[in-house]
Amino acid sequence: MARLKKAEKIFIVRSLAQFMTPTEVVKDIKVKFSIDVSPQQVEGYDPTKVAGAELSQEFIDLFNEARKEYLAQPLHNIIGANDIVQLQILSDLLVSKKGNTILAIKLIDQIQKIMKGHYEKKIEIYGKDGGPIKTETEQKQSLPKYTPDELANMTPQELSRLAITGKL
Incomplete structure (x- = not known):
């Protein structure tokens, strides 16, 4: 030590x-x-x-x-946070890896995303007058309720039809 x-x-x-x-x-x-x-x-x-x-x-x-x-x-003090630095690094990689087609395509795609501001676009969705979005839920139609006596009086075909249609 x-x-x-x-x-x-x-x-x-x-x-x-x-x-x-x-x-x-x-x-x-x-x-x-x-x-x-x-x-x-x-x-x-x-x-x-x-x-x-x-x-x-x-x-x-x-x-x-x-x-x-x-x-x-601040973020601009970080080397990799600057777009120009990122583009330079990706450009150097592209030149050195141009024989690797798959990697070259990925690098070109990455360069295009940075150039077009893909990472800077943020979409914020607001409700009326900048407030929260109002959400409404629909109530599903309640299924018919069958008593045990009603179910006991049904034929097997009626029970299977109710089960298949989702009403049971």
Whole structure:
């Protein structure tokens, strides 16, 4: 188990707050800090997990604040949320996979959907004056009620006819 400095611990806590998996954090910390840590050690800095139950209040507050900031950021800050970026990625994939006809067709379809605003069109249905839609239910015609005596007096053919027509 590697001994971590405060900066490295903060990096781990902030990464976990941004919904990175412990394995992803292990890879990132290896690249940025040249330290080998285990996913279990990283998980100990996540207060939402059992392993992070003993985490100090300082890191719990940091985790909660980082998560709040991450969730509050506007969508245009996310690389894949931008149409132009999506189109560029799909275009690159299309060029590299043009020998695969089925995948190429799917990619072209995806590009067309983005270009035509397929994902942006929302249809909202309102009732009169913007209120809720009024719904009415029709009452089904009640079936005739037969007493046990009436049923006992019927012939088998009459009973089967009632059963077939759904009146029994």
